[in-house]
């Protein structure tokens with residue numbers, strides 16, 4: 001605290017009546033004591049991971065759990081890719097921080113082909129997952145204002161704050177399909193503007209937690225504003241290859257000069273735990289940005305594990321098998337997403353039909369009055385009570401930067417046997433309800449709890 005302020009505070013304190021003075025002094029001493037005791041930075045565990053642990057505890061206690069909380073791909077990595085990993089188990093050397101040159105080349109060729117814009121190996125950085133990449137991108141900016149749509153993925157805001165950036169949430173609504181509109185973006189950028197700060201927007205589509213995407217026209221309209229204000233964008237396209245209709249448009253096609261695309265094996269290749277992420281930098285990215293990212297990588301993770309990089313060489317092989325694997329996953333997620341969405345609508349829960357990835361954002365606001373009568377006034381209370389009373393595990397909207405009173409929660413619809421579904425991909429529209437049986441049970445339990453609380457146990 002600055003000395004002037006301390007002097008002023010002392011002056012104020014000395015003029016207070018004795019009782020108030022003592023109280024204020026006590027509060028000040030207590031605060032100093034707490035601050036002095038804070039050796040460590042406060043970072044809560046990521047909401048998704050904590051929920052997963054709670055869910056496991058309930059399941060271990062033998063009670064039924066409907067696992068809608070954790071967004072892990074249900075599909076196994078292709079056998080060919082698993083074999084490549086086995087074959088590379090002996091590799092124990094470090095690679096360059098940026099990754100194996102041949103992998104960077106493969107990733108560049110892959111995205112050039114599937115996303116339809118030129119990418120060179122020099123633009124690609126490989127890392128152990130996109131999470132450290134996203135973290136390091138935030139750290140690479142010295143001073144930035146970070147703009148996040150509300151809702152957006154759980155880790156962006158904590159990572160931005162860890163990098164000491166100010167975070168601004170651009171709230172969206174059910175009615176606008178949780179999309180950021182150009183006029184809203186413009187207002188936010190103008191409102192907060194500080195000349196000495198870079199502006200960094202994070203977009204994620206198909207989205208976690210909303211399962212929705214931006215079409216080309218929507219992206220073009222946003223691009224006009226982004227270009228006008230010179231905004232940097234992290235375009236988190238980790239679910240792009242799981243766009244249910246295969247129609248993803250990368251922002252890098254429309255706004256190549258300042259778009260940093262993040263992607264990786266976690267979602268489309270069913271390999272979250274393998275930890276392989278990739279960043280595609282803008283073609284003319286400043287050398288300092290690239291150097292900062294490589295420097296940060298060298299001081300944190302060194303390189304992505306080499307056996308995983310070797311397996312990724314096989315995953316990023318663009319052949320018929322890869323195309324069929326992607327097509328099958330999309331078809332399955334579309335069919336199961338549609339069945340799950342239909343069941344929610346039948347229970348009277350508002351949600352938009354999913355377009356990509358494996359999430360739905362549920363809006364419980366129409367139940368607000370009934371829930372309040374049951375002592376539930378926030379999304380956190382809603383999710384806690386639901387888990388305790390029905391075993392249905394959802395993640396509250398608050399984890400994604402939404403106000404608790406909005407009564408929103410994310411449902412991940414991945415609690416099915418992905419391997420069995422892949423074998424059934426050709427007729428999945430007819431069998432989706434069977435594959436999703438456990439999730440449909442969970443939704444019925446949720447519906448009873450909402451609509452007939454007296455019969456819900």
Ligand SMILES: Cc1ncc(COP(=O)(O)O)c(C=O)c1O
Nearest residue numbers: 129130131153208238264266277
């Ligand atoms: C939107 C989004 N971005 C990034 C990540 C992190 O992915 P990775 O496993 O590559 O670190 C996730 C994982 O759930 C995600 O949902």
